[in-house]
Amino acid sequence: MKSDVTFLGQVINVNSSSVEVKISDDIPSAAPIVEGKLYRIGQIGTFVKFPLGALTLFGIVSSVSNTASNDQNSENGKKSSRYLSVQLIGEKQGDDDFQKGVGFYPTINDEVHLVTENDLLSIYGNSSEIGLVEIGTHSSSERLPIYLDLDKLILRHSAILGSTGSGKSNTTAHILKSIVNSNQGSRVILIDIHGEYKDAFPTEAKVLRINDTDNPLVLPFWLMNFDELAMFLVGRQPGQESPSDKRLREEITARKYLTADKLPAGKINEEFITADSPIPFSIKELWYDLAREIVATYKKSPLNEQTKENEADIIDEGSVDDLKYPKFVDYSMTTSEPYKSKHELMNIHEKKILSKLKDSRFNFMFSPGIYEDFENYDLDHLLRSWIAHDKPLTILDLSGVPFELIDLTVGVISRFLFDGMYWGRYEEYTGRNRPLLMVYEEAHSYLPNSSENRGVFGYARKAVEKIYKEGRKFGIGSMVVTQRPSEISHTILAQVGTYIALRLTNSADKSTVSSSAPNNMTSLIDLLPSLRIGEAVIVGEAIKVPSRVRIPLVEPRPSSNDPELAKAWSKEFIHDDEQYKQVVTSMRTQKPIQRK
Numbered sequence: 001m002k003s004d005v006t007f008l009g010q011v012i013n014v015n016s017s018s019v020e021v022k023i024s025d026d027i028p029s030a031a032p033i034v035e036g037k038l039y040r041i042g043q044i045g046t047f048v049k050f051p052l053g054a055l056t057l058f059g060i061v062s063s064v065s066n067t068a069s070n071d072q073n074s075e076n077g078k079k080s081s082r083y084l085s086v087q088l089i090g091e092k093q094g095d096d097d098f099q100k101g102v103g104f105y106p107t108i109n110d111e112v113h114l115v116t117e118n119d120l121l122s123i124y125g126n127s128s129e130i131g132l133v134e135i136g137t138h139s140s141s142e143r144l145p146i147y148l149d150l151d152k153l154i155l156r157h158s159a160i161l162g163s164t165g166s167g168k169s170n171t172t173a174h175i176l177k178s179i180v181n182s183n184q185g186s187r188v189i190l191i192d193i194h195g196e197y198k199d200a201f202p203t204e205a206k207v208l209r210i211n212d213t214d215n216p217l218v219l220p221f222w223l224m225n226f227d228e229l230a231m232f233l234v235g236r237q238p239g240q241e242s243p244s245d246k247r248l249r250e251e252i253t254a255r256k257y258l259t260a261d262k263l264p265a266g267k268i269n270e271e272f273i274t275a276d277s278p279i280p281f282s283i284k285e286l287w288y289d290l291a292r293e294i295v296a297t298y299k300k301s302p303l304n305e306q307t308k309e310n311e312a313d314i315i316d317e318g319s320v321d322d323l324k325y326p327k328f329v330d331y332s333m334t335t336s337e338p339y340k341s342k343h344e345l346m347n348i349h350e351k352k353i354l355s356k357l358k359d360s361r362f363n364f365m366f367s368p369g370i371y372e373d374f375e376n377y378d379l380d381h382l383l384r385s386w387i388a389h390d391k392p393l394t395i396l397d398l399s400g401v402p403f404e405l406i407d408l409t410v411g412v413i414s415r416f417l418f419d420g421m422y423w424g425r426y427e428e429y430t431g432r433n434r435p436l437l438m439v440y441e442e443a444h445s446y447l448p449n450s451s452e453n454r455g456v457f458g459y460a461r462k463a464v465e466k467i468y469k470e471g472r473k474f475g476i477g478s479m480v481v482t483q484r485p486s487e488i489s490h491t492i493l494a495q496v497g498t499y500i501a502l503r504l505t506n507s508a509d510k511s512t513v514s515s516s517a518p519n520n521m522t523s524l525i526d527l528l529p530s531l532r533i534g535e536a537v538i539v540g541e542a543i544k545v546p547s548r549v550r551i552p553l554v555e556p557r558p559s560s561n562d563p564e565l566a567k568a569w570s571k572e573f574i575h576d577d578e579q580y581k582q583v584v585t586s587m588r589t590q591k592p593i594q595r596k
């Protein structure tokens with residue numbers, strides 16, 4: 001066997017986590033050619049194998065040195081000896097498939113061999129198996145495609161991590177393309193904060209975007225629970241309940257009662273309705289009614305008699321739809337009627353609500369298009385427009401959502417979809433029978449770790465953590481994409497089954513990955529700062545063997561390319577007075593400039 005071209009050396013030390021190998025001094029070259037292919041001995045991240053009769057163990061080289069750990073061999077002066085530390089990753093019995101994990105360990109003096117491309121092919125499997133998606137090629141061999149197990153990638157959740165510009169968006173686009181191109185019935189929702197992905201999926205995706213004429217993204221405000229809505233409308237902190245908050249809660253609940261028996265998706269009995277139920281009501285009417293009791297004048301003076309029936313004469317009804325105050329005859333300066341309104345409790349709330357309703361940036365919530373007609377369009381219609389259409393991918397382009405609303409928006413979207421999957425878990429058209437993948441781009445900006453609070457109140461984090469903790473059972477999986485893994489919710493990272501880690505230079509980020517990554521794959525994680533752009537270390541459940549993988553550049557690309565700075569700065573630029581007008585208008589209206 002020692003004459004075998006793949007022979008490398010022998011085992012000199014074994015412990016539970018690694019095997020030490022002395023490379024034979026007789027190996028003529030550090031880069032032998034086997035079956036026409038050049039191999040490099042002792043490269044970190046490469047594989048070696050231990051043939052033990054019918055059983056073959058496989059391991060990954062995690063370190064290389066010229067001294068053995070117990071240093072007994074250096075006394076003979078052979079300083080040129082080389083030693084490898086190898087982490088065992090799996091085994092193969094005869095012609096059976098490769099299995100992760102090992103049942104046996106090698107012993108001292110067992111032989112160690114190079115792993116050839118054919119061995120690798122048999123480890124990694126091939127594309128004819130269903131449920132595999134291609135992600136790229138092995139870094140040490142362009143001929144070796146690497147596949148991920150789709151079930152595990154999605155239902156055991158995943159994360160794509162890497163410093164800015166390391167190729168995360170490209171990786172995300174490539175994986176999604178791979179998934180949707182080979183799975184016509186796939187259901188994926190991509191939360192796209194910067195509107196980058198539309199260009200990458202010209203035919204595969206339905207893109208919903210705020211203010212879009214064909215496919216507007218709307219999120220009816222009544223999908224928010226009371227905590228969320230009250231926080232947004234009047235700044236109420238969860239747990240607080242002033243008398244005015246209590247009145248707001250009662251008003252909302254009462255209005256939900258009124259619509260509950262007209263719902264197109266089915267009537268709801270009063271006993272099931274709370275301020276949190278996702279049942280429509282008219283928020284403009286709510287404002288108008290509060291405003292009216294405040295600005296009205298009355299025929300009676302005591303507060304409890306200042307009711308609608310006792311209103312003084314009205315001059316102008318104002319308008320619910322246009323948010324115009326009604327006008328009443330002036331109150332008397334003497335002690336006779338009409339009397340001034342004594343309704344003061346809701347004074348501040350009323351004004352806060354009005355300012356939110358008037359802010360056109362929030363129209364996607366407060367004027368939610370067809371869903372304002374809630375006697376004809378209900379949430380089932382909204383759900384179908386997101387996850388039950390003829391495209392395998394839905395991009396929710398949140399680039400028009402004001403920054404301070406991203407947390408709430410992602411939270412409401414995620415909770416709505418989670419609840420839809422949870423309550424439909426046994427239906428044949430959704431839930432466990434038709435799972436859903438949620439992809440969260442730029443997750444650090446709205447899924448921060450709980451200890452940090454930078455204007456983010458944790459609505460999104462709570463909803464997404466729930467998907468990570470419980471989603472699998474109801475057919476909902478998740479993938480987060482972020483440049484700051486150390487800032488992201490630890491609960492989320494702890495539930496990630498598969499890590500796709502691109503170049504990561506920040507040491508806090510790197511140690512977050514190495515502490516949460518499975519399989520004790522620290523040696524591969526150590527490679528993170530030195531990876532090339534578009535190169536990733538993949539570890540975890542969806543990949544047979546932890547691997548260093550090259551991800552191809554996708555075409556068409558997401559619009560996240562680096563600007564061509566040198567080219568732009570090298571030429572003189574002509575200025576004119578029309579420039580920046582549209583930019584400023586966009587800044588004011590928060591509507592993107594139409595691109596030609």
Ligand SMILES: Nc1ncnc2c1ncn2[C@@H]1O[C@H](COP(=O)(O)OP(=O)(O)OP(=O)(O)O)[C@@H](O)[C@H]1O
Binds near residue numbers: 163164167170171483
């Ligand atoms: N696999 C790849 N091969 C070659 N070049 C790549 C690859 N992936 C990305 N690039 C290049 O790197 C640049 C940044 O890529 P990308 O936008 O995917 O990075 P990112 O990690 O998403 O960055 P950000 O954190 O800013 O969102 C792009 O200009 C792209 O052309």
Ligand SMILES: [Mg+2]
Binds near residue numbers: 168169170560
């Ligand atoms: Mg990106």
